[in-house]
Each structure stands twice: as C-alpha cells, then as structure tokens.
Amino acid sequence: MERFIQRVSSHIEHVNKVGAHCISEETTKQALILPMLDILGFSPYDPTKVQAEYGSDFPGVKATERVDYALFSNGTPVLFIEAKAYAQDLTNHCPQLSRYYNATPEVAVAAITNGREWRFFTDLVNRNIMDKDPFLTVDFEAPQEDAAEQLFRFHHDKLEAGALRAMAEENIYLSAFREAITSSLRECDVDFVRYVATRASIQRQLNARFLESIQPLVVQAVAQSVSSMVATSLSRPQKTEEAPPVVVLSDEDAPIIDPDNEKIITTPEEQKLYQICQEILPGEDLSMRDTETYFSVVSGGKSNRWLFRFWGDKRRPAIQFIEPMTESHNIEAQRAGLEIGKNGRIILNKPEDLYRLAGILRDALMYCQNDENFRRSSRRVESDDE
Incomplete structure (x- = not known):
C-alpha cells in the first residue's frame, strides 16, 4: 500500500507538471x-488486461462509437474508460459510454477522465443502467x-463489483449529508432555527417573529459549537436518534388526464419514458402523444413519425x-436482458x-x-396500431 501511495503521489506531481503540454x-x-x-x-502492454478502442463485441454499433479503454479481469470486462484531452471539460460525458455500460452487465464501473480529473460512475439508481452523477x-x-x-479500490488485484457498489453508495450518502449539514449550518434558515429551538426545549411559542429574533443567537451558537468540536476532536455525538424516513410526493407521481377525453390518461410511467427519451436525444424536436390504446413519442410534431x-x-x-x-437490434435487446415479444415488440x-x-x-x-x-407508397403498413 505504501508503494502504491508513493506512485500515485509521484503521478499527481507528473500530471501537474506536464499536463498543460497535453494538447x-x-x-x-x-x-x-x-x-x-x-x-x-x-498494464497497457497486456491485452488481457487493457484493450483500446473496445467495441468489437457490441452488435449494431457504428464504427465511431467505441470505448477508449476496457479493463479486464479474468477475461471479463470490468471497467470502461472514456478519455478526453487534458483541457477538456468532463461535465457532459459521452453518450456512448453509458450505452456500452448499460449493454454490458458484467461491467461494474465506468469512468471518464482528462488525465487530471477522474469521474467514476456505477449503477446505484437502476441496476445495469449508468447513473447520471459520479459516485467518486x-x-x-x-x-x-x-x-x-x-483509487486503490480500483486496483486490478482489489477490483470487486460488490465492494465498489458499496463504496459508491457510501460516497453518495456522505456527500449528500455533508452538503445538507454544511448548508444548514451556514444559512441557519428558519427551519433549522426552529429545529434547534425545539431540541433545546425553549419554552416559548415558536412563531415567525420569535424565530427571527433568535436567529443571530443560533448563528453564534453554531460557530461556537463547531469551534468546540474541532478543538476537542469530536467527530460524532454520543447518542444518535434514528430519524423516520421522509416520503416526498411530487406532481410527477400524478397521471395527466386529457381534458377533452377522460379515457386518455398519461401515466407517470409514460411521462418517465418521455423524459428518458429527451435525455437520450437532447435537443431534438420531440413531443408525446397519448391515445386510449397506446402512448407514443413523435418527431417534429408529426403523428405518423413516431419513434416508438x-x-x-x-x-x-x-x-x-x-x-x-x-x-x-434483436441482439442489442437480448444482450440488454429484455424479452422480445410478437410483432417486434420488446417487453x-x-x-x-x-x-x-x-x-x-x-x-x-434517424428513420x-x-x-x-x-x-x-410501400412504406410500412401499421397493422398493429390498435
């Protein structure tokens, strides 16, 4: 481990020294x-561990759609890497990286890097579907x-899908908790002030005027408490209370009923399909159309040009x-683990x-x-419309 830390430290120095020359x-x-x-x-010199321009095993892919590197362990791809130039921003990672990841269940992690920044993704939200945000x-x-x-977690001898997903989940939660706590301490908004006053058992009616009057005192108390915790090296309270789960309901959970035909109901699942369609095809002129029988997404506002x-x-x-x-297409759907039904429909x-x-x-x-x-005149007959 010490040797690994030293090598990483030397590499960081190398990146900061020569990175600007990597045009x-x-x-x-x-x-x-x-x-x-x-x-x-x-080792980049060992094709059993690293394969560049990986894509030969993915049916239906265009020649330009290849993953820069596929890392292998025991003959199985375990990590995909998309590479960018040193000065390039990684905010919008390439769509084909997620496509390859989603179609290769054995791959646990995907990464995008410009050499100075590494972003690692996995599938915490939906199994075998790459998350939008990196876990590390x-x-x-x-x-x-x-x-x-x-980084040691990604070493060839340590790489294990279950452990990586556990680490990813831990990192996501820690980041979210840290952000929420930092925001609460810095802003000390009325909800936080009310929480502190309630925990402190203040015997007053916690109306808006009173909470506003004690807000500066809470800010001062927070600063003193943080300083005290740092000084005494306290990292956690002596006793924790498990908070009940919070259920958040939003308008996205509600169906949309056509005002002209109450039998046409666009379900939350159909709304989600449209949202995903927009994410996969950003910037395209898409709209959703619903009928009593089926839901569709169309291109250019033309009902006969339905994508699906x-x-x-x-x-x-x-x-x-x-x-x-x-x-x-059949091979791609089967590889994704989806069942193909009659008339070319996919479950x-x-x-x-x-x-x-x-x-x-x-x-x-494109069609x-x-x-x-x-x-x-010989275009496809839509005999299965209804």
Whole structure:
C-alpha cells in the first residue's frame, strides 16, 4: 500500500507538471492516462488486461462509437474508460459510454477522465443502467488526502463489483449529508432555527417573529459549537436518534388526464419514458402523444413519425419502434436482458429499461427524420396500431 501511495503521489506531481503540454487527446492518453492505468495494475502492454478502442463485441454499433479503454479481469470486462484531452471539460460525458455500460452487465464501473480529473460512475439508481452523477471524483489539481486510498479500490488485484457498489453508495450518502449539514449550518434558515429551538426545549411559542429574533443567537451558537468540536476532536455525538424516513410526493407521481377525453390518461410511467427519451436525444424536436390504446413519442410534431409506441399493460408492458427490428437490434435487446415479444415488440417492465435500448431509439429517430421513408407508397403498413 505504501508503494502504491508513493506512485500515485509521484503521478499527481507528473500530471501537474506536464499536463498543460497535453494538447491533444492522444497525448493525454499516452502521457497521463496510461501511466495511471499501469499504477492501478492494468498494464497497457497486456491485452488481457487493457484493450483500446473496445467495441468489437457490441452488435449494431457504428464504427465511431467505441470505448477508449476496457479493463479486464479474468477475461471479463470490468471497467470502461472514456478519455478526453487534458483541457477538456468532463461535465457532459459521452453518450456512448453509458450505452456500452448499460449493454454490458458484467461491467461494474465506468469512468471518464482528462488525465487530471477522474469521474467514476456505477449503477446505484437502476441496476445495469449508468447513473447520471459520479459516485467518486478525484481531482489531481486539488487532491484530497485519501485520494490514493480511494483509487486503490480500483486496483486490478482489489477490483470487486460488490465492494465498489458499496463504496459508491457510501460516497453518495456522505456527500449528500455533508452538503445538507454544511448548508444548514451556514444559512441557519428558519427551519433549522426552529429545529434547534425545539431540541433545546425553549419554552416559548415558536412563531415567525420569535424565530427571527433568535436567529443571530443560533448563528453564534453554531460557530461556537463547531469551534468546540474541532478543538476537542469530536467527530460524532454520543447518542444518535434514528430519524423516520421522509416520503416526498411530487406532481410527477400524478397521471395527466386529457381534458377533452377522460379515457386518455398519461401515466407517470409514460411521462418517465418521455423524459428518458429527451435525455437520450437532447435537443431534438420531440413531443408525446397519448391515445386510449397506446402512448407514443413523435418527431417534429408529426403523428405518423413516431419513434416508438408503448402499451402500458400491467402484466406485460411493451414498446415497439417505428423501424422494423433488424438482427442487430434483436441482439442489442437480448444482450440488454429484455424479452422480445410478437410483432417486434420488446417487453419493458420499467421505463428505465429504455436507457438500455438507446441505440435502437437513435436509429428510430434517424428513420423518422428521413423523408424518403414517408414518401414511398410501400412504406410500412401499421397493422398493429390498435
């Protein structure tokens, strides 16, 4: 472990020294990313551990859609890495990274890096679907004290999917709790002041005027308490009380009823499908259309250019894309672990499964955007509309 920490420390110094000279993505890979993979036990010279431009095992993918690096353990891909140039912002990571991740269940982690910053993703929200937010970010320009210890979890000899997911969940919760606590202490808003007054058993009516009057005192008390905790090295209270779970209801949980036809009800699942569709195809002219029989998402506001139709049957909800399913589409759906029913429909047990069909959805959009597909008299007969 000491040797590993030393190597990481030396690499951080190297990145900060030569990073500005890594103008291109290829230079960043060679000078900054591959050395880090070697430190993690994934020798770039060993094809059983590292494969560049990985994509040969993914059916239906375009030649340009490849993962920069796939890291292997015991012959199985365990971590995908998308590489960017040193100066490039990582905020909008490449869509194909999530597509590869979603279609490869054995991969536990995906990462995107520009050599100086590493962002790691897993599937805490929905299993086998890459989360939108990273569970760990390591920035070599301002490294945390435990950066090496965090990275050690990704070492070839230590990499274990269950342990990584547990660490990811822990990091997500810690980050959220820390942000909430910091915000509460800094702002000392009325809710926090009321909480403190209640815990302090103040024998007064906690109306707005009183809470406003004691707010400066709470701010002062917070500052003194934090200083005292730091001085005495207290990290946690002697006794904790388990808070009851909080259930948050939002308008997203409610169905939308058509004011002109009460039989047309757009369910929360259908609304979620539309939201996911927008996330996969950002910036496209999409709209949702609902009928008594099925729900659809259309392109350009034209009802005949539907990307997909969804039947929300409680037992076997199914989706069908406008473009006839090709062999590569079938393979992509099967690889995603989804069942293909009759007439090319795919069983979609939950809206989030649409993430795993991102490639087919993009092909459906291209089909809708090609006017030739709607000029031919021999175009597809929609015999299964109803």
